C-alpha cells in the first residue's frame with residue numbers, strides 16, 4: 137500500500153478505541169510502600185535499614201547531579217548525545233540496591249548510568265563514552281556489566297544467554313537487564329522472555345515504563361492491560377511496581393533476584409515511572425507532552441518523596457541534605473575533570489574495535505576519512 141493510501145486518522149481511532157487499564161498516574165494494582173509524601177502506607181514495613189535508604193538517596197542525588205551536568209556539558213559541545221534518568225532515579229537505584237556486584241550481572245539499556253556506576257564502572261569512564269572515546273566503551277575487568285546498548289531490546293537475548301550460562305556453570309549469580317516500554321515491542325523482547333521461561337534462566341527483566349518511547353505514548357505502545365501482564369504468556373511472574381517509590385522498587389527487585397538465585401526462574405518487573413526530562417539531549421518533548429501532564433507528574437518526583445521518608449525517620453535534615461548534594465556535585469566534577477584529562481578522541485578512532493580484522497569497506501571508509509580518496513589512492 138502506498139503511504140498516501142494509509143488513512144492515519146482511521147488508524148489513530150482504531151488504536152485509541154482499545155480499552156486499557158493503566159494510562160499513567162497511580163496504578164492501584166502496583167506495589168507501593170510510600171505515599172506521595174514519603175510516609176509508609178498503613179501496614180507497610182520498610183524493607184531496608186535507615187542507613188541503606190540514606191545510601192540509596194545519595195545514589196539518586198548522584199544520578200540527578202550527573203544528569204544536570206551532562207546536559208550542560210552537551211550544550212557546551214563537551215559530550216555527545218545523552219539520555220538522562222531524571223525522574224527515574226528510584227526505579228534505577230531501587231534495583232541496584234537489590235544486587236550483589238560481586239556475583240550479579242547488569243545488562244543495561246542506556247538510561248541506567250547510575251546503576252552501572254553503583255556496580256563498579258567508574259563515572260569518569262562512562263563520561264569518556266559520552267565524549268566519544270573508545271576507552272569509555274570498555275568495562276573494566278571484574279566488573280559484572282555489559283556495555284551500554286543503544287539498539288532497542290538487543291540486550292535482552294544476551295542477558296538470557298548470560299543467565300543460562302551462569303546456571304549451566306552452577307554459579308549463583310543473577311542477571312538483571314533493563315529495557316523501556318518502547319523496547320518491549322521489539323521481537324527480541326518476546327524471544328528473550330520466551331526462552332528465559334523455557335530454560336528457567338536466572339534473569340530479571342526490569343521494564344521501565346516511563347510513559348513514552350520518545351514521542352510514542354504508552355497508550356499507543358500496547359493493547360495489553362499492562363506491560364507486566366505480558367509475562368503470563370511466557371509463564372513468568374509479572375510484577376507491577378510504583379517506580380517512583382525506592383522502597384517498593386527495592387522490595388520487588390529483591391524478591392525477584394532472590395527467587396532467580398534460588399532456582400525459581402525469571403521475573404518481569406514493570407516499574408511505573410515517568411521521564412521528567414527530554415528523551416535525550418536531541419529531543420524536544422514540548423512537541424508531544426502536554427504541559428499540564430508534565431506539571432502533574434513533577435509532583436510525583438521520587439526525590440522529594442524519599443526525602444520526606446528520610447526526614448520523617450529522623451535521618452535527614454536540611455544541613456545533611458546540603459552536605460550530600462555538595463558531595464555528589466564534587467564527585468561529578470572530579471569525574472568530568474578525569475575524563476577531560478584524556479586526549480580528545482580522533483574521528484578515525486570510530487573505526488577501531490569494530491572488527492578484529494576490518495573488511496575492505498571499513499578500510500575504504502577509513503582511508504576516505506584520512507583524505508586519501510575512497511580507494512585509498514587519490
Ligand SMILES: Cc1ncc(C[n+]2csc(CCOP(=O)(O)OP(=O)(O)O)c2C)c(N)n1
Pocket residue numbers: 247286287288315316317318319320344346348349350411415
Ligand atoms: C532497534 C532500534 N530501533 C529504533 C531505535 C531508535 N530509538 C532510540 S530510543 C527509542 C525509544 C525507546 O523508548 P523506550 O524503549 O520506551 O525507552 P526509553 O528511551 O523511554 O527509556 C527509539 C525508537 C533504536 N535505538 N533501536
